[in-house]
Amino acid sequence: MRYPIAIEPGTDTTAWGVVVPDLPGCFSAGDTLEEAMIQAEEAITAWVEVAIDSGESIPKPSPLETLRTAHPEFEGWVWALVKVDPAMLDETVERVNISLPRRVLHRLDDLARRAGETRSGFIARMAIEGRAPVAPA
Structure with a gap:
């Protein structure tokens, strides 16, 4: 186009x-x-x-x-x-495979859970917003 x-x-x-x-x-x-x-x-x-x-x-x-x-x-x-x-x-959903250390994956899942989102939804939102979440105190 x-x-x-x-x-x-x-x-x-x-x-x-x-x-x-x-x-x-x-x-x-x-x-x-x-x-x-x-x-x-x-x-x-x-x-x-x-x-x-x-x-x-x-x-x-x-x-x-x-x-x-x-x-x-x-x-x-x-x-x-x-x-x-x-x-x-293209808004087609595509399955991807990523490799992360378990400690990072655990942290990611914890942040997603606290945000009330799935892992995939949380990653997508962070990419769209163009920023990393602030770590809780």
Whole structure:
């Protein structure tokens, strides 16, 4: 899947700005065109992950030409397509096998139990929230 992006050319003193018209509020920038496009990929990934975690739907990419004619405010900007890995949109549950020392597994199960969650649910929530739990005193 590829999302169209509008890129505002930078100068010696300003960054290259990027807007993703299909994803409201999704934007980024970079000191070079290449950096701007890399930052756009990261911004799209972050936007999609937040939307999925919030239960929102993900808009499909619009045809590039449709956006070019629908957004005269981007006249003079460069248009490009940024590839998005469709796997990041996949909510299919997958069984995994991990190896942990017993003491770590015991600690993990204890934290999950105190949070009222299963081991898998606890691990998933920690990954989604992007932080480790604070150890109880």
